[in-house]
Amino acid sequence: xxxxxxxxxxxxxxxxxxxxxxxxxxxxxxxxxxxxxxxxxxxxxxxxxxxxxxxxxxxxxxxxxxxxxxxxxxxxxxxxxxxxxxxxxxxxxxxxxxxxxxxxxxxxxxxxxxxxxxxxxxxxxxxxxxxxxxxxxxxxxxxxxxxxxxxxxxxxxxxxxxxxxxxxxxxxxxxxxxxxxxxxxxxxxxxxxxxxxxxxxxxxxxxxxxxxxxxxxxxxxxxxxxxxxxxxxxxxxxxxxxxxxxxxxxxxxxxxxxxxxxxxxxxxxxxxxxxxxxxxxxxxx
Numbered sequence: 323x324x325x326x327x328x329x330x331x332x333x334x335x336x337x338x339x340x341x342x343x344x345x346x347x348x349x350x351x352x353x354x355x356x357x358x359x360x361x362x363x364x365x366x367x368x369x370x371x372x373x374x375x376x377x378x379x380x381x382x383x384x385x386x387x388x389x390x391x392x393x394x395x396x397x398x399x400x401x402x403x404x405x406x407x408x409x410x411x412x413x414x415x416x417x418x419x420x421x422x423x424x425x426x427x428x429x430x431x432x433x434x435x436x437x438x439x440x441x442x443x444x445x446x447x448x449x450x451x452x453x454x455x456x457x458x459x460x461x462x463x464x465x466x467x468x469x470x471x472x473x474x475x476x477x478x479x480x481x482x483x484x485x486x487x488x489x490x491x492x493x494x495x496x497x498x499x500x501x502x503x504x505x506x507x508x509x510x511x512x513x514x515x516x517x518x519x520x521x522x523x524x525x526x527x528x529x530x531x532x533x534x535x536x537x538x539x540x541x542x543x544x545x546x547x548x549x550x551x552x553x554x555x556x557x558x559x560x561x562x563x564x565x566x567x568x569x570x571x572x573x574x575x576x577x578x579x580x581x582x583x584x585x586x587x588x589x590x591x592x593x594x595x596x597x598x599x600x601x602x603x604x605x606x607x
Contacts, residue, residue: 328522338510339402342501367504372496375401375599377475377567396555397599404599405491406531408484408569412545413531415552417480425474426555430458439554441562456603465581470590472566475559476592480558485545487598492542494601507538514527 346366375397396404415422425442443451460468460596503506514535517523523533534541545552560586570586 327528328529331517334513342367343369343401368498369500373494374604376602378600408487409531411480411484439558441558475562478555480560482552483598
């Protein structure tokens with residue numbers, strides 16, 4: 323019963339987010355002179371009339387590959403879909419905050435007046451990145467430690483970009499007014515509160531991120547109060563990921579150890595999921 327309730331709550335939240343952010347879907351029936359299609363515009367907020375997703379800097383819609391070659395980019399997805407993905411990334415960060423904090427430390431690099439934040443890597447990662455040991459094959463245990471470092475770094479980087487996406491969306495001109503005119507956040511918050519009330523977010527990890535929507539004001543405060551830490555962790559993590567990629571990318575002529583191939587593929591996969599869209603006014607791009 324608890325699992326069915328959790329699934330029902332998540333479906334209800336998705337419905338309300340689509341109602342608040344997405345335009346009406348295309349009609350499945352052909353227009354008819356005899357039967358006029360009903361006007362359903364009142365079923366959705368007018369948020370989609372004031373904000374639209376667009377590629378971030380460095381990306382161009384015209385340069386994208388055929389959608390049939392793979393999943394659509396996030397800026398081709400509905401806003402509600404991307405918002406939920408961003409909430410997942412933020413939730414993962416806070417779930418792993420203790421592990422992340424234990425890996426993040428300040429380093430002055432000889433200048434104590436200008437400390438920088440660095441990512442404290444495992445010994446396995448240090449061995450594969452530094453000195454004469456960086457090109458040697460490593461063990462299965464070392465592989466697990468390296469992948470864990472990459473996972474933590476990717477979690478930090480994704481959370482920073484996801485947090486920026488959420489705050490920018492909620493503060494985009496006209497978004498708050500459109501949502502308030504459509505009834506506000508009350509339905510989303512009340513349904514999400516049921517998830518927390520029955521501690522379903524602690525039991526079913528797939529729906530846990532919905533609990534962040536139990537109070538939009540508290541969500542904004544949470545992201546703002548942790549903004550500096552999230553950004554610092556992301557900067558340190560990005561440096562780690564760049565160093566890892568320099569180590570594992572290797573040219574086609576270089577023979578790769580099987581473990582190297584695994585790490586390289588993980589880095590490639592993670593790089594595509596950490597990019598969140600920017601915003602623009604409809605028809606302005």
